Amino acid sequence: MSATAAGLSGWIEVRRQAVDDGLARFLPAEGDGPSAIREAMRYSVFAGGKRLRPLIALAAAEAVAARLHGDAEAAGTLALPAACALELIHTYSLVHDDLPAMDNDTMRRGRPTAHVVFGEGMAVLSGDGLLTEAFALLAKEPRSCAPLASDALNGRKLRTIAIVAAAAGMAGMVGGQVIDLKAAVRGAPALDASGLHDMHARKTGALIVASALAGAVMAGADDPLLDAMERYARQVGLAFQIVDDILDVEGASASLGKTAGKDAAAGKPTYPSLYGIEQSRHRAAACLEAALAALRAAGLEGQLPAIARWVVNRSN
Amino acid sequence: MSATAAGLSGWIEVRRQAVDDGLARFLPAEGDGPSAIREAMRYSVFAGGKRLRPLIALAAAEAVAARLHGDAEAAGTLALPAACALELIHTYSLVHDDLPAMDNDTMRRGRPTAHVVFGEGMAVLSGDGLLTEAFALLAKEPRSCAPLASDALNGRKLRTIAIVAAAAGMAGMVGGQVIDLKAAVRGAPALDASGLHDMHARKTGALIVASALAGAVMAGADDPLLDAMERYARQVGLAFQIVDDILDVEGASASLGKTAGKDAAAGKPTYPSLYGIEQSRHRAAACLEAALAALRAAGLEGQLPAIARWVVNRSN
Numbered sequence: 001m002s003a004t005a006a007g008l009s010g011w012i013e014v015r016r017q018a019v020d021d022g023l024a025r026f027l028p029a030e031g032d033g034p035s036a037i038r039e040a041m042r043y044s045v046f047a048g049g050k051r052l053r054p055l056i057a058l059a060a061a062e063a064v065a066a067r068l069h070g071d072a073e074a075a076g077t078l079a080l081p082a083a084c085a086l087e088l089i090h091t092y093s094l095v096h097d098d099l100p101a102m103d104n105d106t107m108r109r110g111r112p113t114a115h116v117v118f119g120e121g122m123a124v125l126s127g128d129g130l131l132t133e134a135f136a137l138l139a140k141e142p143r144s145c146a147p148l149a150s151d152a153l154n155g156r157k158l159r160t161i162a163i164v165a166a167a168a169g170m171a172g173m174v175g176g177q178v179i180d181l182k183a184a185v186r187g188a189p190a191l192d193a194s195g196l197h198d199m200h201a202r203k204t205g206a207l208i209v210a211s212a213l214a215g216a217v218m219a220g221a222d223d224p225l226l227d228a229m230e231r232y233a234r235q236v237g238l239a240f241q242i243v244d245d246i247l248d249v250e251g252a253s254a255s256l257g258k259t260a261g262k263d264a265a266a267g268k269p270t271y272p273s274l275y276g277i278e279q280s281r282h283r284a285a286a287c288l289e290a291a292l293a294a295l296r297a298a299g300l301e302g303q304l305p306a307i308a309r310w311v312v313n314r315s316n
Numbered sequence: 317m318s319a320t321a322a323g324l325s326g327w328i329e330v331r332r333q334a335v336d337d338g339l340a341r342f343l344p345a346e347g348d349g350p351s352a353i354r355e356a357m358r359y360s361v362f363a364g365g366k367r368l369r370p371l372i373a374l375a376a377a378e379a380v381a382a383r384l385h386g387d388a389e390a391a392g393t394l395a396l397p398a399a400c401a402l403e404l405i406h407t408y409s410l411v412h413d414d415l416p417a418m419d420n421d422t423m424r425r426g427r428p429t430a431h432v433v434f435g436e437g438m439a440v441l442s443g444d445g446l447l448t449e450a451f452a453l454l455a456k457e458p459r460s461c462a463p464l465a466s467d468a469l470n471g472r473k474l475r476t477i478a479i480v481a482a483a484a485g486m487a488g489m490v491g492g493q494v495i496d497l498k499a500a501v502r503g504a505p506a507l508d509a510s511g512l513h514d515m516h517a518r519k520t521g522a523l524i525v526a527s528a529l530a531g532a533v534m535a536g537a538d539d540p541l542l543d544a545m546e547r548y549a550r551q552v553g554l555a556f557q558i559v560d561d562i563l564d565v566e567g568a569s570a571s572l573g574k575t576a577g578k579d580a581a582a583g584k585p586t587y588p589s590l591y592g593i594e595q596s597r598h599r600a601a602a603c604l605e606a607a608l609a610a611l612r613a614a615g616l617e618g619q620l621p622a623i624a625r626w627v628v629n630r631s632n
Contacts, residue, residue: 033491033518036498041486096444101436120417121497124440128412129486131444135451136481139474151467158455158470161477165452170357170445175349181437182352202349 008306012055018076019054020046022084026137033129040118040126041133044091047109053090053211054083056236056307060215060229063295063302068220074145075219078153081141082160082214085134089168090207092130095123097177131168138164152220160214167210176203184268191269197238205237212236228298232291232308239287239312242280245270247316249277288312324622328371334392335370336362338400342453349445356434356442357449360407363425369406369527370399372552372623376531376545379611379618384536390461391535394469397457398476398530401450405484406523408446411439413493447484454480468536476530483526492519500584507585513554520560521553528552544614548607548624555603555628558596561586563632565593604628 023045028038061079065072098105098113099120106116115123138161145153166172179199183191191199212233216226249272271280291308295301339361344354377395381388414421414429415436422432431439454477461469482488495515499507507515528549532542565588587596607624611617 028486033485033487034494034498037486037491037494092444096440099437099440101440121415122494124412124415124417125490125494125497127444128447129490131447132481132485132490136478136485139478139481151470154467154470154474158474161451162455165448165455169349169448169452170344170353171349174441174445174448175353178350178353178438178441181441182350 008303008310011303011306015055015058015076016051018080019051019058019083019087022080023087026081026084026133026141027088028133036118036122037126037129040114040122041129043117044095044114044126045088045130047091047111049087049091049109051087052240052311053086053207055303056208056211056233057083057086057215057218059303059307060212060233061219062215063300063304064216064219064221064225064229066302067225067299070220074148075215078142078145078148078156078218079215081137082164082218083211085137086164086207086211086214088130088134088137089164089173092127092134093168093173093177093207095127095130099123102177102181135161135165156218156220160217163213163217164210167206172202172206172210173204176200176206179203180268193274196269196271196274200238200241201234204241205234208237208240209233225298225300228294228300231294232300232304235287235291235294236308236311239284239291239308242271242284242287243312243314245272246277246280246284247314249273284312324619324626327619327622331371331374331392332367334396335367335374335399335403338396339403342397342400342449342457343404344449352434352438353442353445356430356438357445359433360411360430360442361404361446363407363427365403365407365425367403368556368627369402369523371619372524372527372549373399373402373531373534375619375623376528376549377535378531379616379620380532380535380537380541380545382618383541383615386536390464391531394458394461394464394472395531395534397453398480398534399527401453402480402523402527402530404446404450404453405480405489408443408450409484409489409493409523411443411446415439418493418497451477451481472534472536476533479529479533480526483522488518488522488526489520492516492522495519496584509590512585512587512590516554516557517550520557521550524553524556525549541614541616544610544616547610548616548620551603551607551610552624552627555600555607555624558587558600558603559628559630561588562593562596562600563630565589600628 027041027045030038032038057079058076061075062072065075094108095114097103098108099115105113107113114126118126138157142153144150168174176199179195180203182188183195183199209230212229213226216229221229249270271283275283288308292305295304343357343361346354348354373395374392377391378388381391410424411430413419414424415431421429423429430442434442454473458469460466484490492515495511496519498504499511499515525546528545529542532545537545565586587599591599604624608621611620
């Protein structure tokens with residue numbers, strides 16, 4: 001492991017713990033509602049995800065703080081609720097995507113999916129609950145962060161909510177899932193390269209971009225920094241999906257925790273099926289270079305370059 | 317029709333039109349995402365609902381403005397996006413409640429339900445989209461409302477988002493649906509009076525209370541006015557549900573636009589099944605009196621009293 005990778009893995013370990021602690025603290029407590037739904041929500045949230053979106057949000061906040069000669073620790077505190085909210089939204093999307101009426105997946109991250117464990121109605125509701133609690137969290141936390149004035153904090157929170165909602169909504173993540181669902185209907189025309197790209201940009205990319213932007217906004221980024229962050233995150237999101245497709249084809253069932261080759265078997269187009277494995281690898285590498293270039297041009301550093309490399313070089 | 321009722325119906329007509337126009341304007345436009353989901357979302361939103369929640373939000377905003385000697389028209393402008401967002405959330409809850417895995421309803425407001433028309437996966441996604449767009453709308457609109465300073469506007473919007481998310485989430489509406497779902501499982505113990513009350517307070521009451529509070533917050537209400545508004549809306553929400561149960565038992569299929577007697581036939585407890593029709597009517601009347609008393613004590617007027625009477629005396 002290179003020095004940079006070692007630095008990243010230590011950084012990740014500490015931030016993942018902070019995110020997990022935050023999720024445990026921010027999720028509704030006992031007595032806030034029926035225990036059945038609290039249990040179902042926690043089952044899916046604490047299922048051993050990578051926490052990629054929260055990590056990107058926190059890295060973005062820290063990088064912006066460093067760039068603006070600000071306080072990196074304060075930036076982390078400011079961005080943590082948004083980081084956790086993004087993980088709640090990502091989790092809700094998995095719970096709903098796994099439903100019998102959608103992808104009908106029975107395993108996720110190596111465990112039975114929510115509807116298998118809690119029933120279909122409860123899975124729908126736990127997804128609804130996760131999405132709603134994410135917005136409750138974005139509106140409520142952090143309550144303050146001295147010396148930031150409360151008006152400034154409110155402005156950042158509101159902008160973050162607008163960014164996250166737009167990314168999660170029908171023009172973003174939900175829209176991507178609609179394209180996926182429509183393409184899976186028997187007899188529907190297969191997606192071409194541009195259709196595949198559009199689907200992933202919405203379904204996966206939009207929320208990854210929103211994660212970087214949310215962290216940056218909470219840390220006080222100005223518009224040029226947000227532009228750079230968006231260019232970085234778009235490339236990371238695309239690379240993430242290309243690598244996901246490669247890993248799927250290569251049959252990394254065990255490490256992915258889900259059925260390998262499933263997309264290909266279902267006749268869904270993938271980057272390897274469209275471009276071949278080698279060309280797909282080249283594309284992922286090109287995404288990485290473009291992501292790093294966007295950071296360099298804006299003077300953004302911290303863990304953002306290492307996270308981009310990790311996304312491209314990961315084996316699960 | 318009494319003079320007051322005539323005044324209310326004219327008021328409702330104008331406000332309903334403003335809400336419908338707002339919904340058409342605020343919902344994502346063509347090109348914002350896949351047309352299939354836009355169509356599904358619009359199908360459910362424009363299905364001829366009463367718009368009770370938006371009307372309560374607007375009446376609350378106008379009453380607060382009058383009480384504070386403010387500008388009633390500005391209050392309406394400030395509250396309209398929240399009013400529309402509450403209708404989007406109400407609509408999403410109906411779409412998901414109607415799913416086969418939940419209440420399995422095929423008719424709603426006299427038309428086939430979303431999953432019958434668009435398929436189950438699409439119904440899940442259109443509900444997800446409606447919920448998410450509601451928060452996007454709450455964060456974005458109104459962009460400004462002179463002479464209100466933007467910091468003050470941001471503060472009101474953020475407080476509204478927190479109130480609405482808490483009411484819609486697992487301690488509120490989603491939690492109520494969980495209680496309903498659990499009680500409908502074969503062999504589950506029937507809800508007793510307090511269980512029934514708790515379920516409705518969450519499933520229906522919470523969002524009605526949030527509607528009144530959202531309108532009041534956007535119009536600049538202080539905490540004592542918000543307390544009064546909450547007491548008013550709790551009673552209105554409870555009365556609404558009691559009357560719903562009475563209408564259901566009385567077989568008003570045609571005017572309800574859904575299968576009458578369905579709850580009773582499904583073995584679900586209702587106010588009439590627990591207390592009888594006469595006693596249920598007395599309870600609804602008592603709610604009305606309590607709602608009016610809460611308004612009087614706080615000096616709140618406008619259309620709020622007439623709306624409470626309408627909710628209790630309605631026949632559909």
